[in-house]
Amino acid sequence: MSGAYAANIITENGEQFIPASQRPDGTWRKARRVKEGYVPQEEVPLYESKGKQFMTKKLEPVVLPSGKSAQRPIPGLFITQEDKPEKKPSKKKVKSKIEEINKILQSTSLESKPQETTDPAKKLKNLKKRLREVENLEDKIKSGTLAKPEPEQLAKINRKNDLLVQIRELEKLI
Structure with a gap:
């Protein structure tokens, strides 16, 4: 198809025309007037992003002044064999190191814990709210x-006595 548009005809007026041509199926195309600098769609090169150009470009090794050869995938960056990353440690080794760190953290304790700065009245209000939630859960279980x-709900119900003790202690302070 690009052959049909290859030769533009310029008239005496300076206008450009694409001459009439025959299609592969035997029908005829009309002659078309085009602007100066027109390039047919078939002849326009396809757009290629920078990433695609980078990936299709052949990587050639570069010889450094030290005599070593290196690849240059990004302009200004030279990767030699020594610079390539080593293998990652296995997951088992990483997990064992994490477990060691956790054991060390658990064995160490802080000498002074920060004091709670919450208002006792607010804490009492919060504890009473939690107690109401526990009682509502108990009522729902009893009524069917x-x-x-859920296991979390059962654990919440089991903490009822602790809540009552904390509420009594705070009521004594207030």
Whole structure:
């Protein structure tokens, strides 16, 4: 198809025309007037992004002044054999190191823990709210609306006595 547009005809007026041509199926194209500098769509090169150009470009080794050869995938960056990253440590080794660190952290304790700066009245209000939630859960279980409580809900119910003790202690302070 690009052959059909290869020779533009320039008239006496300075206008450019693409001459009439025959299509492969035997029908004829009309002659078309085009602007100066027109390039047919078939002859326009396809757009290629920088990344695609980079990936298709052949990487040639570069000889450094030290005599070593290096690849240059990015302008200004030279990668020699010594610079290539080593193998990553296995997951088992990483997990064992993490476990060691966790054991060390658990064995060490802080000498002075920061004091709680919350207002006792706010804390009491929060504890009473949590107690109401526990009582609501107990009521739902007893009435049968909550047939299978989640393990977290059961743990919450089991902490009821602790909540009551904390509430009594705070009420004595206030």
